[in-house]
Amino acid sequence: MKTITLRVDDIVYQMIKKAAKGQRRNISNFIEYATLQYLTSSQYVSDKEMKEILDDEELVKNLEIGLKEAENGDYTIVQDS
Numbered sequence: 001m002k003t004i005t006l007r008v009d010d011i012v013y014q015m016i017k018k019a020a021k022g023q024r025r026n027i028s029n030f031i032e033y034a035t036l037q038y039l040t041s042s043q044y045v046s047d048k049e050m051k052e053i054l055d056d057e058e059l060v061k062n063l064e065i066g067l068k069e070a071e072n073g074d075y076t077i078v079q080d081s
Contacts, residue, residue: 006031016030016031016034019034
């Protein structure tokens with residue numbers, strides 16, 4: 001087990017504190033939990049998987065449509081406050 005010192009902006013600290021309280025964790029435990037969640041949720045695909053994705057013409061077409069719609073502002077991004 002290692003001890004680290006972490007400097008964060010006051011606003012970030014308040015967000016972490018609120019999230020930790022919401023999960024009934026202490027701040028240290030929440031930071032460890034959130035870091036592990038982030039590190040283990042990253043998705044990577046092999047070259048073979050990427051080729052399969054890019055070879056799916058319907059999927060690529062739908063992704064292109066979605067990107068154009070997002071660029072045109074046809075979607076609203078909602079963030080938790």
